[in-house]
Amino acid sequence: MSKAREALEERVQNAIWQESIMRWESAVVLALTAMLTTFSAAGVPIVEFVPFWGWLLGGALAEAGLVYSSVRDPEFGRLVVSKMLKNEFKPERLRDKKLQRQINEALDYRSRIEKGIRERSDSVLKDELTQTASQIDDWLENIYDLARRIDRYQQEREILHRDRVRAESRMKQLQADFDRAKNPAIKDQIQATLNSIERQLQTLQTLEATIQRARLQLENSLTHLGTIYSQTMLVDAKDIDRGSARRLRHEIAEEVTELNDLLLSMDEVYTAESAG
Incomplete structure (x- = not known):
């Protein structure tokens, strides 16, 4: 791979990753994850059978899926x-x-x-x-x-x-x-x-x-x-x-x-x- 192509690929990929993380949908997912995790950890019953780490894991998976779909789109x-x-x-x-x-x-x-x-x-x-x-x-x-x-x-x-x-x-x-x-x-x-x-x-x-x-x-x-x-x-x-x-x-x-x-x-x- 040429240096010119490497530079181009890196520049484009960095821009796509940054935008995929900073898009408004990501902000919503992160905000909801933080809110639900905090409430659950504080004992506020959102969904009783879901522990706080479940919201954290679910939010991380949702964010990862959103970023992946953005990068591939x-x-x-x-x-x-x-x-x-x-x-x-x-x-x-x-x-x-x-x-x-x-x-x-x-x-x-x-x-x-x-x-x-x-x-x-x-x-x-x-x-x-x-x-x-x-x-x-x-x-x-x-x-x-x-x-x-x-x-x-x-x-x-x-x-x-x-x-x-x-x-x-x-x-x-x-x-x-x-x-x-x-x-x-x-x-x-x-x-x-x-x-x-x-x-x-x-x-x-x-x-x-x-x-x-x-x-x-x-x-x-x-x-x-x-x-x-x-x-x-x-x-x-x-x-x-x-x-x-x-x-x-x-x-x-x-x-x-x-x-x-x-x-x-x-x-x-x-x-x-x-x-x-």
Whole structure:
């Protein structure tokens, strides 16, 4: 078992165990067990032929059965993973509502894949799907980072638009000043300023184009994630082989790499824009 898979399994299982113990039904069972055990031990007749330790044992068995059924329930596991992912990626931090919906959609795909994994009984198939899920977690991290950068641009869009309009207007003024100027030193200074403004405009245009590319990439990633989800859920034990499993993971690896490259490009553009 790979370290990535071990980490994923441990993270999911810990979350499921914690939620199964802390669900409201468990609280009710524990509260009733404590109350009935206390009353019986104090001599208050609840059911005369049941000793206090009987309530204690019965409550422990009931709690164990509840926890076991929760851990084995694929739908409960899906809900727990969904909650875990939302706590980790926090879609509500994004101000743009469309981006929130897109991230929630991506997290829902991931939690449903977890449900599909837990429903599988074939160990080979389960192992392949778990490794795929581990890669999807890396993919989700990049998708969320991409959404955060788009959201940041959305918040700064008015300022960036103002800078572009101001730069374009100033460039026209300086070009007119350059044409009228007679002093070579002044002409050189105006030209240097024009060059600086031109670089600023080029950076702003590059940033706008990069954000447009990012929006399209985010939409494409969600569509591809939906396709991957369909593939992993429709695959049957008899269809699994090393070749098809590798192809599936290769597709995801390509998506992760492509998003990484785009994120690096966005960081470079933002750095250049800030420096300008």
